[in-house]
Amino acid sequence: MADDLNHPMDGFPVRPLQFDVAKLTASSRLWSRTCPEFSMFVNALGIHVPYFERYLVRTMTKAKTEIESPALRRDMAAISGQEAHHAKNFIAYNQFLATQYPGVARFEADARDYFSARAKTDSLKQMVGFSAGYETFTFLGGMIVLDNHARWFEDADPTIKALWVWHQVEEVEHGAVAFEVYQHLYGRHELYRKWTVLTALLHIAGETLKAYVHMAKVEGWFRNPFRGLWKTGFCVLMLLRFVRAALPVFSRRYHPRRHPLVTQRQNPIQIAWRRYQRRGGDVLEIDRNKMAEIMQLQD
Structure with missing residues (x-):
C-alpha cells in the first residue's frame, strides 16, 4: 500500500470516500478565499472530468482481457x-x-454525451491512447496543485479543500497505470502516444476555458473588460503550467514514475495525508487546524 516514503504509485488503495457537498451555499462556489481564480479554474476543469473518469473505467474494463501481468491487472x-x-x-x-452558474448543466451534458459516444465508437487503441494522454495531465495537475497548497488552499472551504486534496493525491498514485497499459499493448506506436497527449491537452484546455469564461461572466468579472481579461489570464497560465510540466512526456524514455515532479522529492502533503487517512483520520473536511494536524505526520 502507498504510504510513508515508498513511491506513491506502489500498491495504491481504493478509498471509498463521500464528501458532503449538499450543505454548500452560494458563498462556497469560489471556495478558496486565498485565490478565488484558482477556485474557478478547478471548478471549470472539474465539470467534464467525471465523464472522462467513467470513460477511463470502461477503457480499463475492456483492456483488462488483453493484459496478462497480475501486477498491472491489480493496478x-x-x-x-x-x-x-x-x-x-x-x-x-x-x-x-449548476445551481450557481446557468451554463454548467449544458457543459456537463455535452461532456457526458461526448465521452459516452467515444466509449461506443473508439477502438481499444483509441480508448487506451486517449486515456493515457488525458491521465498525463490529471497526474501532473495533482503534483502542481499539491506543490502550491499554500498559495491556493490556505484559506478555503474545508469540504472542497478536502475533496481536491484527496483527488490530487490519488491522481498521482495511479498516474502511471494508463501509460503502462498503453505501453503493454501499443508501446511500439510512440508517435501515436505523443499525439494522444496533444489531443487530450487541447480537449482539456477547450473545455476548461469555455467553462471558466462563463463563470467569470456570471461573477461579473467582465463588467470591467480589463479586469475580466486579467482574471482569465490565471486560467491560461494554469494551462501553460500543465504544458511546461508535460515536456518530459515527449521523451522516448519517459515514464510517469520517473517524472521529475515525482522523483526529485515527494510532496509532503501526499506523505502526511496518506499516513493520516490510513490511520483512520477524518479527511472529509480539512480546515487550517486539521491540515496542521495532518502535516505533523510528514516526518
Whole structure:
C-alpha cells in the first residue's frame, strides 16, 4: 500500500470516500478565499472530468482481457475503483455548481454525451491512447496543485479543500497505470502516444476555458473588460503550467514514475495525508487546524 516514503504509485488503495457537498451555499462556489481564480479554474476543469473518469473505467474494463501481468491487472482494478469514486463525488459537486452558474448543466451534458459516444465508437487503441494522454495531465495537475497548497488552499472551504486534496493525491498514485497499459499493448506506436497527449491537452484546455469564461461572466468579472481579461489570464497560465510540466512526456524514455515532479522529492502533503487517512483520520473536511494536524505526520 502507498504510504510513508515508498513511491506513491506502489500498491495504491481504493478509498471509498463521500464528501458532503449538499450543505454548500452560494458563498462556497469560489471556495478558496486565498485565490478565488484558482477556485474557478478547478471548478471549470472539474465539470467534464467525471465523464472522462467513467470513460477511463470502461477503457480499463475492456483492456483488462488483453493484459496478462497480475501486477498491472491489480493496478487497473485499483484505478477503476479510485476513478469511480472520483466521478461520483464530482458529479454531485457539479450539481451544486449548476445551481450557481446557468451554463454548467449544458457543459456537463455535452461532456457526458461526448465521452459516452467515444466509449461506443473508439477502438481499444483509441480508448487506451486517449486515456493515457488525458491521465498525463490529471497526474501532473495533482503534483502542481499539491506543490502550491499554500498559495491556493490556505484559506478555503474545508469540504472542497478536502475533496481536491484527496483527488490530487490519488491522481498521482495511479498516474502511471494508463501509460503502462498503453505501453503493454501499443508501446511500439510512440508517435501515436505523443499525439494522444496533444489531443487530450487541447480537449482539456477547450473545455476548461469555455467553462471558466462563463463563470467569470456570471461573477461579473467582465463588467470591467480589463479586469475580466486579467482574471482569465490565471486560467491560461494554469494551462501553460500543465504544458511546461508535460515536456518530459515527449521523451522516448519517459515514464510517469520517473517524472521529475515525482522523483526529485515527494510532496509532503501526499506523505502526511496518506499516513493520516490510513490511520483512520477524518479527511472529509480539512480546515487550517486539521491540515496542521495532518502535516505533523510528514516526518
